[in-house]
Amino acid sequence: MNSPMIHCQQLTHVYSGKVALSNVSFELDAGEPVGLVGPNGAGKTTLLSVLSGFLRPTSGTVRLFGQPPGATQLIGKVSALPQVARLDPSFTIIEQLVFYARLQGFTTQQAALEASRVLEEVSLTEVTHEKPPALSHGMAKRVAIAQALIGKPALILLDEPTAGLDPVNVRTVRAIIAERSPATTFIISSHDLAELDRLCKHILLLENGILQPETIDLNEEQSAIRYMTLQMETGPAREVIAEFQALEGVLQVTNPQKNEFIVAYDPERQPHMDLQLMQCITRQHWHYRQLSHGKTLEEKLFFKD
């Protein structure tokens, strides 16, 4: 029987008398990226630090590929982007990446090629011979992402990978994750729910150190009730709700934010709700900005029915 990629059992971490993680238990198999969300202080970084072997849990069991975090059997198999970590200011970027690749078992020549490759992947070839103090915050972040990409790790733990990056580099990181998945499994902690919505199929929600009982499956295809999220350019809220409510198959229409409407519907009664909504908008001469299937991740996580 294959053991899961990550196995956490009754994981608790107490830091200075404060419970950062409380009896967290879950199992994850290799595959699509997994998002880790929760408010500030919920325990996301603590959980990733425990999984990376940077922090010893107070109690509980953790296994990655059947090994405890930090085991030498995991070298090259697991890599991490810590939230707060800077490179050594004494050495150039390339020297440090080559050193890391050498630790992962690359020969000197292979390590030099690998270091250049990962720098190219994050579009940072121009800083190869710079020392870390010469880099901007965003550049340092990209170098930290580059080190996590050395080799072919089966699992990469990313703590806030896009925080502090400009939109172009956020796209680059997203593209890297999309390209490497599912051969590499990513666990991504982030506050950017739109980003996670795009990348992840599963979400782990932590609140006050407690993992919420259900992992959120972003795939709604099997649900009896489906949702559409509509962002309008123009259109009075009361009229929009009234018009949509009258459509065949619509169960409920809500207006959680200005110009945003969530339509709950029965897919058996109306399988083409998107077309029906578009026709309604055209009839009323309204303008819309975006129509998407499902609820936003934010709605799913924090504004459950």
Next chain:
Amino acid sequence: MHPGFLNHLLLISQCELKRTFATRSGLLSIVTFAVVWGVILLYPLRFSADLLVQEKGLMQGFSFLDVIGFGSIQQWPIPEFGLFWHFALLLFPLLSITLAADQTCSDRERGTLRFIVVRSSRDRVFFGRFAGVMVIQALLISATALSTLALVLYRDAALFSSALPDLLVVTTNLILAVLPFTAMMAALSATVKSARQATVWAILIWIFLAAIIGGFAYYLPTLAFLKLLVPGYQLSALAALSGWQTLQLAYVPLLQSLILLALGRWIMARQTL
């Protein structure tokens, strides 16, 4: 296949050597050390050696050196090495406390250790850094011993064959002498947040440990064996010995180093990175 323990030990210690001998800040420290050592070698050491050579016939029976506790210098056939021995027994343990203070602490505070540990192990980093710092100190000790040999040969080139055993004795003994100090700094560096804190703690622990154990041993002589726990405990006894006799006390630094490294490894394994 995963790289082995020795492979990582080599890579991590090589990195430490590179930090000392191939970075601007490392080279600055080495140049400073070379200048200080050059001054010691050319002035106090050379002048004292010349004096000892000239006065050798006059010092039969009684010597001022006996009064100030440096009588053993006269037992060294080559006075330069006797003097080097005494200077180095003071200089290198002190140097070790500063040079070996930052084995892991600043990297841990900066988070750099996370990048390393995720592709190595805490044990490998701990012992790799310790090995690297020991090699650096061994190189410095060898360089100072060789410069003393050069001084001897400058005075009398015929002394080469008799100076070689002395060179080996002092180099071996000094490396053994700095071993527990380096191990103590490895353990402290795994605990505190900065190299400065590690140095301050080392001095405090050293003084208090010596004072407390000394106090116990004074009132309860059966506890005198606890003095073995104080790094450098053997140095005063060592200064009174000469030649290969000095290796009689080699077990003391080796034992201390083993205990301190075991303690440091235990701390490192539990430390939050």
